[in-house]
Amino acid sequence: MKQQSSRTEEPHLSNVENPSRPVNSARNDVFPSSTPDNSSGESATKSSKSLWTNLKFVRLFMAYALATFGDWFDALAIQIMVAYRWGADPLIIALIPVCMAVPGILFGSVAGALADRLHKVRIMILCDGITIALTVGILFAPSPAWLLPLLALRAMMSVFHVPAQQALTRQIVAEEQLFQASSLNGFVNQCAKIAGPLLGAVVLAFFSPQICILINASARLLSGAVLWPLRRLVEKKEALVTDEHNEENQKEPETFFKQWQQGWKYLRHTHTVRNTIVFGCLGLMSILMVEYQFTTLFREIKPGNESMLGWLGSSVGAGAVFIILLLNRLPRLGYGWGLGGGYFLIGAGIAGLGWVGPDTSTAWIIMLGLCTGLGNGLFMVTMNYLLQKETSPDYVGRVFGIQNSLYSVVLVAAPLAGGAIIRSAGPSPTFQMIGLATLAIGLTGILFQRMLWSLNRRSTSSEKVGSAQQGVS
Template identity: 30%
Template sequence: MKAGIFKPLKSKPFRSLFGAQLFSDLGNWLDLIALQVIVAYHWGLDETAIASVIIVLGLPWVIIGPFASVFVDRLPKKAVMIVCLLLRVVFVAGLFFAPNLYILLLFVFLKGTVSALYDPARQSAIRMIVPDSLLPEAVTLSQLSVNMMKIAGPALGGGIIALFGPKSPFLFEAAGFLIAVIFLLFLPNLKKLEKSEEIEPAGKPEKRKYWFDFSEGIKHIAHTPLLKISIILSSAAFFIIFLYDGLFVFIAQHLGFSEGNFGLLISAVGFGSVAGSLLLGQWTKWNRKPIHLMASSALFSGTLIIAVGLGGVGVFNLPPLAWIIGACLLGLLGAGESVPYGFVLQSETPKHMMGRVSAAAMSLQTFSMLIAPAAGALLARWLGVPSVMIGAGMATILLGSFMLLAIMKGGALNQPPKEKQIQA
């Protein structure tokens, strides 16, 4: 028990998979910083160009990922991940040599497409190689990688740009993807596990219809209450977060943060996320009632968001340190939503359809993330930035309250995921 969150790393296959994820996640954040610096500083383009990059980056997850994931479930997962990483190296080279915004957007889209295929394959691999008893720790480690690279990636990217120029992070990103490939080469062949988990539709032992497989994943979400409600909660939470995320720099000005110490506020959120992931990985009793934790985290984080909004209109006049501590708590509570969601996604999905289900869920979340910033900007112009924060906090509290009411009704939401495992 002392190993806590790191117990899954005793497994050699998971070590290989996790090592690949670390370098893949790092590459993603190096990429994001480099793209924005090139567009805004190197080419001197406006906010519309930055917005187009963000939209094109997320578009493949919405329009391609869910449909292509059917093939991901049919193909060998190890081969899919390796091919996707190698293609990402090629497309990163395209980003490095892109002469203008249009060529850049093309390679951003292509890279986003293979990323949207890589992640379902990675989720499937986790489900195959990690025993059910270690799923909470494995999912938490995976989320920890994401949260850590959100902090390390931008900091490292900024340093690389300062030393070697605006396009240099792409070279480091490509190297990271190649290192990830090396890690995956040590991953055992998953073909036997995949075959043992496959279920052929009755009457069609050999050829499975594409739309049958596609709809099977959607139907599974619709007919699994715990999974369905966690996806809805997570997607709504993403929408609310990204409603105010782009406005955070403006609310920071209202709170008295300068250009120099604004970074401390963002770093505090990231630090809280990492601390929350470590805490949940060490204490895994929450895995029996993950929705309870998600709902409770939403209630408390909504209260903090309202406090930030009220600070923006002068109701609360606190020193910067107090707001930094609040930002840290906000990040910690964010882990209280993201980690249980990842566990529900894994534990409530049969291994043979992990790719389809995870891609469908990611599609809904990404769609929320894409439309929210525009809605937030419009609301900010109409109502003001602090009002958007207060509204977002109230919406978060309502979301958590709705979830608690659904829990109080009992039924499937109160059953521990491991007791409702769908046997593949």
């Protein structure tokens, strides 16, 4: 249940928020006010237009859709190739997600700093090009000994690609349309989770796994081609500091290492963003303990009904798509209700699966899957939007890079911990316990949302960036 987000653009980047005002606005809601900033009539005009009139956003959205669809098409083929065609040991199969998570741990924060320092579109195009080469390499990999390093290197390209996308989105989309852009990309991600494996299975029924891998390479090629006209996009830097001390420091050229340090300092001094990432890590740890164990659960309670897993996966995806479409029509939603409510629903769905028995009907499984999917979509869209909106534009890449790094650590540690708990306690009690823990985390987010995401405790953008830079100096 991962989350991914989107990105967009405007001709001269003039719809970035006014640098003279704090980046963190005085609202604790997912849907920003429709009232435009009085200091920018031009921004108000642009924000009133449909997001689809922003041709640069359309290009980025198409590129993201192609890349995401290809990745899910590819994932199923690789599993089939390793498990069935090569007959690999279960340990080798277990190493696949680990190899794909390690690059995020090692390079997540570095990739974020580079996204804020270098040209974002060119980073994305370069990553697409290298991904194509690595995917072709996977196509001809003779054994797992070749496959695992190639998968790790390809995952590294995504580590560098995502922060660049997020940072570019923050720069080129009007603040009033950031939530819509995030939800659209979440919609594509959830649709790809459903359609990608389904269509991949159809292709596998008539062709080999190599055809699916080739389709992924082609999708990445199209993604790079769609982005190619944006390679000369002029990126405008935001003037974020106002005090004299920091103005003097900004005159000196900043090294990459200093910018990397500033990303961590900024996160430490930014109340809302820091709490959001910590809250996300806690909930994600609980979820990932059981996310890879659904087969273990159904194998124990319904050993002769393999279709249950398919019904569950489809209902989770359908629930996420439904809530994302609904969020686009809501006038207002608090951060606490989006983040805490999302984890509450996910926890309720997981705990409910822990009480499923041999006589439980398929309809009940579908209802629990829908509940889990609703929570997943609600949390994912809110998280991506909050991090984009509440982060200063010059720090978006670094913040998402740090988030990626921390989440990758969770991605490695949580499944191992969950497997150990299931081995000692059994699948059903573990699902009940983990589900209730996730539900409690969500309830905490709802009840204490004013403390976790309140605006009256936030400092202004210049104060936060100034304190971060002074800490680095």
